[in-house]
Amino acid sequence: MSLINQTIPNSCDDPRLDAERRSHCRLCEAQTTREGCLATTAQHWNFMTGVDASADNESCTWVFKDPQGRLTREVEFSLGLNMPFMFASRVAHDLSQVGGTEICQVQRKYEVLNPITDGYTTAYFVVYGNGQTPAGEDIPGGLRPDASCTIAMHLGQRSCTLLFTPSEKTQWSISSRDIWTQNPKVVAQLNTSRNEDCLIDPAIKCVGANPPFRYRVTITDIPCAPKQVHTQEVRCVGTMPLAVKGHMLYPKALQLTYRHTNYFLQGLSTASWTIKTANNVALLSMVMPMEAAMAICPPWGNKLVCDFDAAKSYAVPGTVCFGPACSGSIKKAAADDLVLVVTYPWYQxxxxxxxxxxxxxxxDIELRGWP
Structure with a gap:
């Protein structure tokens, strides 16, 4: 069930549910077996596009206790478009949303259900903390924890697990996912509409991937120990694919690939990090002002080249490292708008x-910071 207005509906009679969601909710409520539950559709994500069976579908959620007695949710997705690729998590972290038991960590295990012959090569999953308080106050980027994991199907991997640790300012979390394919049939299907206007214009048909990308996620709440409270430490931990070959699962079949990432440090007074690549590829890492990082490589614009190597003069002294393994730390004023950049030195x-x-x-990147 979706997060609505920053809270989770607790029954199918919740007045915030529209008729379609209420109908699907009752179908889910009627399921008594795990198999039946996961085989029942709880939500169609792209109902405006008319894609139907090739659209993005979410199953009902099977809820149970694991052998340690921890609340666990299991849900499956079938993605023909992966839009939206980002959505509010089903897990809230404040006391009022978890039945009186604080959640200190959330474990997510992702499992790919497609055979390798379907041509999906890489899947990247991220969970990160909310950017605003329930009152609408912005939370500095450095105070938003995140966790990520990558499944490289072309290397024989079938699953990955991440461990998200909410900090004291985390009320809920956001999930995102990126999937890449090298299946020419899927790429041709996604390119049919030529642009993503089909997502908002019912007159244009988005053609979803067939076969769709299918995966299961198992979410386990890890409760706080007695008298334990959410930590002030902010943890950004996980793995990220860089320079992935192939096309992204999305209308227009984007050849989108990550070549660098920024970890926000605003709101933190101290931070430490370690970076390591899987196959000895050398990366450049350094701390610099957010404004400088955006000028070197703006997320939108017509710059032909991102040249971080030539911009090392903007870096905070002592934070520059180039190699397959880097580590560092910094003390700073919490208000300083700095970012840890992890990047290829130069790329088109x-x-x-x-x-x-x-x-x-x-x-493989781990950053830990304190306000």
């Missing part, structure tokens, strides 16, 4: 280009 921004200077890799 054209998405179709995957040249020698950006060899594919998976980066």
């Amino acid at each position: 921004t054209k998405e179709e280009v995957v040249p020698a200077e950006t060899p594919p890799t998976i980066a």
